[in-house]
Amino acid sequence: MTTATTPRDAVPGQLAGEPLLKVRDLTVTFASRGRRAVRAVDGIDLDVAAGSTVGIVGESGSGKSVTSLAALGLLGKRGVQISGSVHFDGADLLNMPDDELRAVRGKEIAMIFQDPMSSLNPVLTIGRQITEILVRHRGLSKQEARDEAASLLQSVGIGDSVRRLRSFPHQLSGGMRQRVMIAMALACAPRLLIADEPTTALDVTISAQILELLRTLVAETQTALVLITHDLGVVAGLCDTVHVMYSGRIVESAPRRPLFAAPEHPYTNGLLASVPRLDQPRGIPLLPIPGSPSDTLPWAQGCAFSPRCTRREDDCLGGPPPLAPVGHPAHLLRCMHPVPTGERRV
Amino acid sequence: MSLLEVRGLKVHFPIKKGIVLERTVGAVRAVDGVDLTVEKGTTLGIVGESGCGKSTLGRAVLQLEPVTAGTVVFDGEDLGALKGAALRRMRRRMQMVFQDPLASLDPRQSVSSVLTEPLRTHGEKGPFDKRVRELLDLVGLPATAANRYPHEFSGGQRQRIGIARAISLNPELIIADEPVSALDVSIQAQVVNLLEELQQRLGLTYLVIAHDLAVVRHISDDIAVMYLGAVVEVAPSDDLYEAPLHPYTIALLSAIPIPDPEVEDRRERVLLRGDLPSAADPPSGCRFHTRCPFRQPTRCSDEVPELRVLEAFPGHQVACHWAEQVHSGELQPAQGSVAEPVEASAGPTPSGPAAPPDGLGLVLP
Ligand SMILES: Nc1ncnc2c1ncn2[C@@H]1O[C@H](COP(=O)(O)OP(=O)(O)O)[C@@H](O)[C@H]1O
Ligand SMILES: Nc1ncnc2c1ncn2[C@@H]1O[C@H](COP(=O)(O)OP(=O)(O)O)[C@@H](O)[C@H]1O
Ligand code: SF4
Ligand SMILES: [Mg+2]
Ligand SMILES: [Mg+2]
Numbered sequence: 001m002t003t004a005t006t007p008r009d010a011v012p013g014q015l016a017g018e019p020l021l022k023v024r025d026l027t028v029t030f031a032s033r034g035r036r037a038v039r040a041v042d043g044i045d046l047d048v049a050a051g052s053t054v055g056i057v058g059e060s061g062s063g064k065s066v067t068s069l070a071a072l073g074l075l076g077k078r079g080v081q082i083s084g085s086v087h088f089d090g091a092d093l094l095n096m097p098d099d100e101l102r103a104v105r106g107k108e109i110a111m112i113f114q115d116p117m118s119s120l121n122p123v124l125t126i127g128r129q130i131t132e133i134l135v136r137h138r139g140l141s142k143q144e145a146r147d148e149a150a151s152l153l154q155s156v157g158i159g160d161s162v163r164r165l166r167s168f169p170h171q172l173s174g175g176m177r178q179r180v181m182i183a184m185a186l187a188c189a190p191r192l193l194i195a196d197e198p199t200t201a202l203d204v205t206i207s208a209q210i211l212e213l214l215r216t217l218v219a220e221t222q223t224a225l226v227l228i229t230h231d232l233g234v235v236a237g238l239c240d241t242v243h244v245m246y247s248g249r250i251v252e253s254a255p256r257r258p259l260f261a262a263p264e265h266p267y268t269n270g271l272l273a274s275v276p277r278l279d280q281p282r283g284i285p286l287l288p289i290p291g292s293p294s295d296t297l298p299w300a301q302g303c304a305f306s307p308r309c310t311r312r313e314d315d316c317l318g319g320p321p322p323l324a325p326v327g328h329p330a331h332l333l334r335c336m337h338p339v340p341t342g343e344r345r346v
Numbered sequence: 347m348s349l350l351e352v353r354g355l356k357v358h359f360p361i362k363k364g365i366v367l368e369r370t371v372g373a374v375r376a377v378d379g380v381d382l383t384v385e386k387g388t389t390l391g392i393v394g395e396s397g398c399g400k401s402t403l404g405r406a407v408l409q410l411e412p413v414t415a416g417t418v419v420f421d422g423e424d425l426g427a428l429k430g431a432a433l434r435r436m437r438r439r440m441q442m443v444f445q446d447p448l449a450s451l452d453p454r455q456s457v458s459s460v461l462t463e464p465l466r467t468h469g470e471k472g473p474f475d476k477r478v479r480e481l482l483d484l485v486g487l488p489a490t491a492a493n494r495y496p497h498e499f500s501g502g503q504r505q506r507i508g509i510a511r512a513i514s515l516n517p518e519l520i521i522a523d524e525p526v527s528a529l530d531v532s533i534q535a536q537v538v539n540l541l542e543e544l545q546q547r548l549g550l551t552y553l554v555i556a557h558d559l560a561v562v563r564h565i566s567d568d569i570a571v572m573y574l575g576a577v578v579e580v581a582p583s584d585d586l587y588e589a590p591l592h593p594y595t596i597a598l599l600s601a602i603p604i605p606d607p608e609v610e611d612r613r614e615r616v617l618l619r620g621d622l623p624s625a626a627d628p629p630s631g632c633r634f635h636t637r638c639p640f641r642q643p644t645r646c647s648d649e650v651p652e653l654r655v656l657e658a659f660p661g662h663q664v665a666c667h668w669a670e671q672v673h674s675g676e677l678q679p680a681q682g683s684v685a686e687p688v689e690a691s692a693g694p695t696p697s698g699p700a701a702p703p704d705g706l707g708l709v710l711p
Contacts, residue, residue: 233603
């Protein structure tokens with residue numbers, strides 16, 4: 001699988017032609033004693049080119065978070081089986097010693113989550129938390145780190161930044177906290193930023209500010225961005241490539257324009273048909289996807305979406321459909337009966 | 347006559363200090379002078395960001411919050427003047443649908459018992475088997491659901507149960523507070539369509555409260571946009587996207603992502619500065635002036651704008667001193683509050699990416 005490369009410069013030190021992050025056949029199974037094993041992620045391939053923005057969309061429980069957590073070694077070891085490979089700039093993340101992996105995560109790869117409170121220390125000022133990173137990973141002196149922390153806050157749109165450094169996380173609004181998280185994530189100029197539902201908990205006007213901030217940052221710093229969201233609208237404006245996940249697998253991937261112009265998978269098309277669009281006449285009826293995400297079939301038996309799919313035929317139940325190119329070589333689809341042009345909702 | 351008329355409604359929650367001698371030191375002005383009219387058989391949508399007073403407004407209409415000032419007139423009766431049995435009789439004509447209707451219910455209560463509880467509370471005598479079957483059928487659930495328990499159902503089905511319960515007493519008005527926001531995207535449309543279908547079949551009137559403007563616009567005939575306890579614009583849903591008149595509405599609309607790259611890349615975004623101010627101490631004059639990209643040196647910070655109708659837009663009300671000039675383009679948003687369309691800066695242009703909006707000037711390592 002390839003990802004469309006962006007016209008941005010390659011980052012020095014990177015293997016020619018290799019993506020910055022390369023995930024192959026990543027599979028994650030949760031198996032705790034006495035409970036049925038859950039295959040949360042089921043053979044994911046993912047390429048993230050340096051400087052590009054990649055979107056992962058899907059409903060809750062489709063495996064978006066587990067994919068990124070497993071790739072970065074953040075799932076823990078107990079009751080989790082992980083297979084496949086994850087390479088960052090050529091280095092094998094799944095088989096790296098813990099301390100090395102922690103160093104990569106602190107410096108080269110950063111993550112932000114839906115709930116910044118879960119990653120911020122409630123009893124330390126945000127200034128303390130940012131300067132610690134700068135001292136540890138960039139070797140700045142205390143004073144240099146304080147100045148740098150203030151300018152980082154400034155750069156993510158937090159005014160009066162010197163005073164703000166003395167705030168505790170609970171004294172900030174949700175949008176402000178997310179800005180702090182972004183400042184912390186960028187403190188070490190990472191080459192990859194993974195943002196897992198960064199705006200889901202925020203109001204729409206604040207969400208627009210944060211997305212605009214991410215857009216500007218990745219453009220200016222050449223940081224690659226993996227944006228995880230359930231909101232198709234968010235990826236439409238931000239991502240070079242989009243992967244749609246369903247029940248632990250990618251069911252469709254494409255550069256964003258072909259994906260939205262010609263959604264081939266009944267699930268992708270179904271999602272687009274079920275949300276009202278502000279820019280279209282109000283009377284257009286919404287076409288819901290029947291059933292619920294829990295009506296799923298194990299992939300081994302056939303297409304997991306088949307219980308909800310209006311295009312299902314008998315051949316959908318003969319094992320998992322392969323993820324294969326349709327039309328454009330970068331447009332991949334896992335479906336036996338793609339949506340014909342006339343029935344697409346675009 | 348309209349089915350629901352709200353005039354000058356205020357709900358202020360006192361802020362108390364002191365443990366032994368409690369003193370009132372101020373008030374959260376959750377709802378601060380709201381006028382609304384809902385015609386029979388229509389849907390009024392209420393949108394606005396969290397904390398702007400939507401839920402409090404909905405509850406105050408049902409007299410479930412202490413009303414500080416103003417009136418709520420339902421079918422000609424001033425609800426504030428009613429007490430006891432008279433109020434109860436009116437209340438059964440108005441029901442509420444919640445985000446997660448079953449969160450507060452006893453998990454040992456069967457669906458059938460959940461659905462008939464309102465009937466029993468209002469003194470109706472069973473058997474209710476036929477009514478339960480009717481209700482389940484109306485909301486698209488199988489009759490066998492009656493003897494099962496709410497937790498056995500998915501989120502979408504649970505909302506169907508919540509809706510069935512709300513219509514069990516044959517109400518005329520339904521107040522739905524974030525009815526789909528807890529549901530997965532693919533399920534939201536099922537519930538939206540059900541609400542629309544029930545409105546047709548039962549002649550219901552809706553007050554739909556939600557933060558998702560796209561969903562509200564789809565379902566509503568008219569939309570009231572709230573900001574910090576006040577209504578800043580009321581418009582027919584069809585006009586809102588075409589001709590938003592209040593700067594807050596303009597910013598709200600431009601903040602909502604549209605799932606179409608072609609549209610997204612061409613859109614200009616009006617970004618708001620900062621966060622929602624405190625409802626305990628709303629800004630003077632126009633309460634939006636601290637974040638407004640169109641703020642003017644005169645009037646905005648010291649004169650409260652009234653909801654008014656512009657000549658060119660009958661049926662559309664707006665509370666902004668400068669709505670005409672904003673709409674005509676005579677006034678432009680302040681520098682730095684507009685994010686240029688991506689298309690204008692797409693590709694490696696010699697001048698680099700578009701200038702970031704105010705406060706996003708980058709000083710990165
Ligand atoms: N620690 C865990 N133990 C068991 N199952 C888990 C765990 N974390 C996630 N899962 C399951 O894995 C699936 C994918 O979860 P997740 O990646 O969080 O979904 P998403 O981020 O797309 O909403 C879900 O079915 C979830 O219940
Ligand atoms: N019972 C209460 N006591 C004090 N303040 C309240 C109470 N209920 C709501 N508020 C405050 O009133 C404002 C409006 O709240 P709410 O109506 O829930 O807003 P929305 O539904 O638009 O999110 C908020 O500032 C909220 O904190
Ligand atoms: S493979 Fe079959 S069941 Fe699955 S999405 Fe395609 S048509 Fe539907
Ligand atoms: Mg997740
Ligand atoms: Mg609310």
